[in-house]
Amino acid sequence: MTAVRDAEPADLKPxxxxxxxxWRDGHEGLLPDALKRLRTLESFEDRMAAALPKVRTLGPVGAPLGFHLLKDDELYQFYLAAEARGTGAAAVLMADAEARLAQAGVATAWLACxxxxxxxxxxxxxxxxTMARIETVPTETSEGLFPLEVWRYEKHLAG
Structure with a gap:
C-alpha cells in the first residue's frame, strides 16, 4: 500500500x-438540487487549489487514489477513488487523518456525513x-454558505 503523503501541485487537477x-457518486439523490447545481468541477478545482497545502493523499504524484483534509477538530473531507475501494487504502488514509488530529491535540474529532x-x-x-446526532452545518459554496442537515460522526482520539 502506498504511503500517505502531502499533496503536490501536480496532484491538483486529479x-x-x-x-x-x-462527491457526485456519494451524494446522488441525497442532496438538494440547489446545492448540486453549485458543485461543478470548476468549484472543486477552486476549493482544491485553496486547500492543497493542507491536503494529504496517497497514490502516485499526479494520480492520487484518495485524500483527506482536516479543519481544526474536523475531518473536513475524506474521499477515495472508486478503483481504490476494497484495497485497504481507505483505512490507511483514515489512520493518517486520525493520527494528525491526535497530534494536533484533538481529543474528540468529528465529521459530517x-x-x-x-x-x-x-x-x-x-x-x-459513532453517529452522534443530526445537525445543520454551513457548507461552503461559490455563492456563500449553504445550510445542510448532516449526520455528525464523532470519535474519541486522545485524552
Whole structure:
C-alpha cells in the first residue's frame, strides 16, 4: 500500500476530479438540487487549489487514489477513488487523518456525513466513529454558505 503523503501541485487537477467524482457518486439523490447545481468541477478545482497545502493523499504524484483534509477538530473531507475501494487504502488514509488530529491535540474529532450515504456511514462506523446526532452545518459554496442537515460522526482520539 502506498504511503500517505502531502499533496503536490501536480496532484491538483486529479484531486479535484477525484473529489468531484466522489462527491457526485456519494451524494446522488441525497442532496438538494440547489446545492448540486453549485458543485461543478470548476468549484472543486477552486476549493482544491485553496486547500492543497493542507491536503494529504496517497497514490502516485499526479494520480492520487484518495485524500483527506482536516479543519481544526474536523475531518473536513475524506474521499477515495472508486478503483481504490476494497484495497485497504481507505483505512490507511483514515489512520493518517486520525493520527494528525491526535497530534494536533484533538481529543474528540468529528465529521459530517450526508444523510443517507450508507456506504460512507458503514466505513466510518467500521473505523470506530459513532453517529452522534443530526445537525445543520454551513457548507461552503461559490455563492456563500449553504445550510445542510448532516449526520455528525464523532470519535474519541486522545485524552
Amino acid at each position: 484531486l479535484a476530479h477525484l473529489w468531484w467524482t466522489g 450526508a444523510i443517507g450515504n450508507a456506504r460512507a456511514a458503514r466505513f466510518y462506523e467500521k473505523s470506530g466513529w
